[in-house]
Amino acid sequence: MDAKFIVLQLLNSISYGCVLFMIASGFSLIFGLMKITNMTHLVYFMIGSYVSYTVCVWSGSFLLGMIAAAAVTSLIGYIVFKGFLFRLRGEGQSQVLLCLGFLFILDDALLAIFGGYPKSTPTPEWLSGSIKFLDFTFPKYRLFLIVVGVLIAVALNLLINxxxxxxxxxxxxxxxxxxxxxxxxxxxxxxxxxxGATFLAAIGGTLGGPFLSMEPKMSFTLLPIALAIVIIGGMGNLNGAFYGSLVVATIDNFCKVLAPSLSYFSIFLPMALILVFKPEGLFTRGTRKVKREKRGVLKR
Amino acid sequence: MLQLCDIHTYYDDSHVLQGVSLQVPEGKVVALLGRNGAGKTTTMRSIMGLTPPRQGKILFRGQEIQAMEPYRIANLGIGYIPQGRRLFPSLTVREHLEVYQKKGSVWSVQRALDTFPRLKERLDNHGNELSGGEQQMLAIARALMLNPVMLVMDEPTEGLAPLVVREVGRLIQTVKQEGFSILLTEQKMRFALDLADEVYVMSKGQIVFHGLPQELLENETVKQTYLGV
Structure with a gap:
């Protein structure tokens, strides 16, 4: 394992983490605000990537694919929320079951429409190929993902904070x-x-399209990863979702290369430890503040 | 101003308020006393629509509000200062005021800060980084931003040190002089009687006494049986 390998894998992890962030940020905000474990979120990501794939192949325009994906997915999200989830306000268990139901239904719909073969959105021409820097060659598209991912994270951070x-x-x-x-x-x-979270998941799905090979049931592969991120980062905490995405992507990526048979274990062991020892998440600032406040009160 | 007519409120199957009636006249401070678990907070939550009553009516300025959503009730002009303050740990003092300012409110951030000058030094602190007295100021200021005509205060002195309790008493006096009608729950009888124009005493979800502060002070039976003093 040389330095070059590590740098390349780190860059891979970051670009993967940026895609995960676009899922996890919305997933986490929805949970934080509405206390809904919105499992349907993962299939929004998949719908986004399939719609953008279709439109992109048909029109040749990546941007058009993204717009279509965002529009279609947001509309589906709106219908699921306004028509169903919203009516079950305050009934946590029913909402979880409903989300799970929609996850199955929409995922099967994707299978029915697009078939089971893995697909990848064609990379836009100006982003295909690699960049050579010093000794490294790195795919342009992945660098693009990192730039866009960080921009979106910064914008979202400004919006929320x-x-x-x-x-x-x-x-x-x-x-x-x-x-x-x-x-x-x-x-x-x-x-x-x-x-808004659905929209973001669709953008994530579009951006992930050329680099993940999408197939139905991928929602179910991504679900535990999204859960792990949100638990590691802290529910409802946007910055936590960002760092959590990077941490999980890095662990997942390195383990898949180095010890593939341990790949699930490697994410869920840290998740379990965090649940036991710091259940509010690694990046939640609440606890330290509470302690500070307690000290302050004592002083007074 | 506010009138509760025989309201019954439940938490699931438990019948918490069993026919509560009370009135807050315009410009008056009314105190609702009682021990822990007497139903004071449930009464406040019923008024705000957070646990709506299953039976009975609540009238605010003649309008029935018992079936309205909480945000509508608040927008009619009731400022709510919840038990335990319930400030937002993620928001700064400034954000508490800016975000909850209603359009057209006579309360600007500046006016709130002039009324509670101590908050000026704390503008960039978060809701959970304030002392007890400052928290109470912010909770009152946040409610004022909505431009209410009435305030509903749930145990404003709970968990505060004696010195701070006196300070909160002065705060409420300040607000009272602005002409607000106030409904106030309390466990500290003395504190409440100093502020109130009228007093109700509650026990086990029912009103057991209604009168002037002086009348309660002289009524040893009610004091001993329901307030333990």
Whole structure:
């Protein structure tokens, strides 16, 4: 295992992590705000990648594929939320079962429409090929993924942490009931966040298209990974989802290369340890603050 | 201003409020006293629509609100200061005020800060980084941003040190002088009687006493049986 191998695998991990972030961020925000374990989220990602694949092959335009994927998937997300999930507000178990049901139905629909053979979206011409730098050659598309992924993460971070609307979402994650008692119709917030998260999953699916070979049932492969990220990063915590995605992608990537038979174990062992010892997630700042607050109160 | 007519509220199958009726006249401070578990918080939550009553009516300025969603009730002009303050740990003091300011409210962030000057130094602190007194100020300020005509305060002195309790008493006096009608729950009888124009005492989900503060002070039976003093 030489330095070159490690650098290349790290870059691979980061680009994979960027795609995972686009799933995990929305998954985590939905859970944080609405306490829904939105398992349907994974199939939104797959719908996004299949739609973009189809449109991209048909029109030759990657961008057009992305727009179509975002539009179709957001619409499906809106229907699932407004038509079904929303009616079961406050009934956690029913919501989980409903999400699981939609995951099966939509995933089977993909199988019926697109068949079982793995597919990859053609890489846009200007992004195909590799870049040579010093001793390394690295596929352009993966560098593109890293750039776009980081840009999206930064934009999302600014949106959530620096805008008034973002502050409203954060307060909803903290305490949705109090938000309502302060005169805010939280149902609007729920719809916006749910559809926004679906949109993001579709963009992730589009970007992942040329680099993951998509096949039906991939939703089920990705589901435990998304869960692991959200547990490691902390539920409802956007920065946590970002770092969690990178951590999980790196572990997963290296283990698949070095010890393929351990690949699931390698993600779920850390997840189990975190659940036992730091259940609020590695990147949640809450606990330290609580301690600081306690000290402050004692001083006074 | 606010009128509860024989409301019955349940948590699942347990019948918590068993026919509560009370009134808050305009511009008055009404205190609702009682021990832990008497149903004070449930009464407040029923008013705000967080645990709506199954029977009975709640009238706010003549309008029935018992079946409305919480955000509508709040927007009619009821500012809610929940038990335990329930500030948002992820929001700074400034965000608490900005995000919850209603359009057209006479309360600007600046006016809130002029009313509670101590919050000025804490603008960039998070909700959970404040002292007890500051937390209570922020909880009141957050409720004011909605431009209410009435405040519903659930145990504003809970868990605060005696000095801070006095400070909160002054805060409520300040707010009272602004002309708000206030419904206040308390366990600390003395504190409540100093502020209140009228008093209700609650036990096991029912109102067991209604009168003036002086009348409660002189009523040893009610004090001993229901308040333990």
């Amino acid at each position: 620096k805008t008034k609307y973002g502050a409203l979402i954060r307060s909803g994650v903290d305490d949705a009931e109090t938000v309502q008692a302060m005169g805010i119709n939280i149902n609007h917030l729920f719809v916006v966040v749910y559809v």
